[in-house]
Amino acid sequence: MTTLTDTLTPPPAALGGAGEVRDYFALLKPRVMSLVVFTALVGMLVTPSGVHPVLAAASLLMIAIGAGASGCLNMWWDADIDAVMTRTRTRPIPAGRITGGEAFSFGTALSIGSVLALGLIANWLAAGLLAFTILFYVVLYSMGLKRLTAQNIVIGGAAGALPPVIGQAAVTGTVHLDTIVLFLIIFVWTPPHFWALALVKSGEYGRAGIPMLPNVAGPDSTRRQILAYTLLLVPLALSPVWLGFGGLAYLVVGAISGAGMLALAVKVFVRRTGDAGNRAAMELFGFSILYLLLLFATLLAEHAFGLFRAVPWVFA
Template sequence: MSSLSNSLPAGGETFAQTSVVGGDVPDYFALLKPRVMVLVIFTALVGMVVSHGHVSPVIATISLLMIAVGAGASGCLNMWWDADIDAVMTRTAKRPIPDGRIQPNEALAFGLVLSVGSVLVLGLAANWLAAGLLAFTIVFYAVIYSMWLKRATAQNIVIGGAAGALPPVIGQAVVSGSVGIESLVLFAIIFIWTPPHFWALALVKAGEYARAGIPMMPNTAGPASTRRQIVAYTLLLAPLGLLPVALSFGGLLYAVVGVLGGLGMIAFSIQVLRNREGEAEKRAAMGMFGFSILYLFVLFSALLAEHALGLFRAVV
């Protein structure tokens, strides 16, 4: 395996690798960011089940698969462009491109083929509105976020979070052929959830982001401002998470989960605000990061259970 050249390339440029051509199947699968794909499939499925309409199980399965492939394609193109950044950050240095297991041009071709293929198949299997939304999501993440926002502004996560929030909207478009209030509310929840989720991690990894030249909030506005913004976004997220109840597509189970989860998010954000030094700061930030994942998963799971298992009871 060849080593990286001493001079790191700009985004998207080729590394000085000579001994490795092509990678194994697990390496290509890693390019798709499989953990992100799981979240995309899950939130898109919730967008489907809250929709007014019906789609056959076959079409639904194909659509979910194509949404997942499109998300994977976005991740692959992101890794291709960010290979120089990944090489200098410990949590990403072992990704297939900076580690030399896959050539950048191979990753680029792989990502482009998956992008085009996923959009075309989704359009033919479901409808072209859903396909168009998937295409927009891929372009937004790979081009607008990865190639521009990520290196240009500390608001990269705030604006770029729109890409990660779109799967429920695509899911509803698959079922109903339109975009309704249900998926837009789910979009808003994920969109507001994203900054406190990632900024908690950024507080811990601020040094690595600085070394990679990424203007994350702790490095531009400072840790104190970042903590305050985490609290502010969390205070907005907690009531927003209950909006499905107010709009009568979230029931009693969802209401209970939303209230308890929202209070938990606020409690963790306050811990982040209070613990500002050493190991206590790291524990608080990572606690917030971990709980935020659990919050979103349980919140959407409650909605999925109510609709998919017939447990729905609107709270009047």
């Protein structure tokens, strides 16, 4: 029975100050942050810059903090959605361990601090790009597109694709074609990655009121678009070879893993119902993470450890 005392006593987080340190760390979406660090590091390394390692490491840390801050502000804004989805309901805000106000203050302070620090440590182009990324992700994606259109993650994917560009801008002061191609690879990779998950979780997204593509256009149309984006992604992912900054190892890894990605996208397209359909979608979701990781790890190995061997017939 609910008593008057129960209704008057606020839950712990309503007063604030109930969060553990690990809750604040969770607000930064550490897994997303690690992907940002990884892709930004590749962006730093694809063009020789001669920048001091201390400056590069400090810049990378600020990019990571900025990415974490945008994740924190995203959790602050999306707390109502997170509360109704099983995947996200244990996050610090919906679980009642941290208040929305605390998350907002934490995210805002880290956003401003990371942008200013990156400007002072590296340059203001990199800082401007970091600020743009945070605003794009929080304001345009989280507050706007996510609840309005089925193309939410297509356009919003630009925020997740920018870290290599920021990384390169931090160490060279400019943006080259190399990292624009890396941006495009992540940008085109994002829709098949998220739509594969959305196919399986469409019920949850529907309950949360998020217009993901399977809920709006239907699962068949989603499968067609996953295949179309994958057909675009696989050759695009090989373009670093033709542009001269992806070597022989990258060509081999990109071709083999690209074939795997394409095979799984075809499997998702063919198997449309029941457990087999869900399994195929989750296989594509899981493999897409490995695919991106392999592409960037190979570029990292080629440029950081001297493994780059030019492909003989490329004259870039």
